[in-house]
Amino acid sequence: MKRPELLTRLLITATLLGVVALPLWAWVSVLSNVEEPLIHASIAESGGWSPDVIQAKVGEPLHLKFTSDDVMHGFAVGQMEMQPVDIEPGKVSETTLTFTKPGIYTFFCTRWCGINHWRMRGTLEVSGEPTAPETVSPALYVTLGLNLDAPHLADAVPAEKPSAARGMGLLHQISNLPVDQSADYYRSHSPSQVFQDLSTSGLTDSQRWEVVAALWAQNTSPAALAEGGEIYAQNCAACHGETGSGNGVFADDLAARGEASMQAMSGSMDMSMQTPASFSDPQRMLGASPALLQGKILRGGMGTGMPMWGSIFTDEQIWNVIAYLYSFQFDYSK
């Protein structure tokens, strides 16, 4: 065979092989991508997450791809330190997660996508060898035996916003006040209970409220308040209002739905549960202990628009939100 002929034969063979091999390679690479399906996000009314159950293994990086079918959504895993992923229609966002502990995690939507935004949740099942069992203590409202749904109105309210700075001065001046400065005391008592405890102290009413404000300020920090405020703005303000007065952008919708619901038929109290709580109402806020508020946040409103946050936020985050809620009642400025 002459050299050019050999070359031609080789070229033709290579081309023919390529024609078969290239599509085969493309097909195989498409098949191998099937392990990473595209997760579609849509508003809760049209189905929420699809799929809403994701499997993962401990220690193995989990690569996730998202897109949105309608409006802007977000993705984050509850109780996990991670940067939330924004999910926009027409775009694909990606993230990689690695789990260190097996268990069932909740993932949720992080950008408000309507009144039922909080219903957009899914589960992430992480399998693996169980590590040493952890002791789980029940929430404080359980050990205290608090009824989360009972009305909690303060008997007395201050005439004006009590100043924590002035109360701090009183705390330092008078040594034998009948109050405890520990976190346990703060968490298990409502401001109005502490106000009652101070009735034997010989202080005036406004001074007693100032001591209460000082105790509340002592159990938080500017950094904690800032974190609580950020969580509040992102997750609570749409219903409870940016100023905490229960008049957020969804408040009217919630009230309308509450009136239409079956619960409204059994009395006015049930109906009022459908409107978001106002944190600027001193009677309601000063009558609630941090433990009671923690219970309400952990468990949610059951039948109202209030979601359960227990699987989303860590204990510390919830305590910070609670500290922030009291800042609508107390003047923490120096």
Added chain:
Amino acid sequence: MRFNFLLFLLGLAGLVMMFAPLPVQSSPPVEREFRIEASQYAYSPGEISVNPGDTVKIHLVSTDVVHGLYVDEYGVSITADPGQTATLTFVADKPGSFRLRCNVTCGAMHPFMIGKLYVGPNLWFYRSAGLAALVILSIVFWKRSNQPTITAN
């Protein structure tokens, strides 16, 4: 000759209409605040007007999903989540009318979510109205100057 002169006069009037600086009463620039509620798929209020040079402060309140607001030509924008009012501040130094657009995909009708910003009086409207009147006038003149030739035949 007379007809040409008339044509020249009309053309001159047209140019004046288009380019003459109109007496616009200039008010000292102030800060103007607007609260715009954004919902699927409209802004409320949908039109805002300011004077040239004013500082415009827009508080964007979203009432359902994440919305944005982008001002054409100025190129400034903000994004507001429900519960998180966003504030956009800019100086309206370009006169005219500009589109406000939602720049976060907010659903099927998102491309139609538009509003309008007027900076100063709508001069182009008055100018085009004047030009239209001029055109009608010239048609009337043209008809009149043509009439004798038609009847002469």
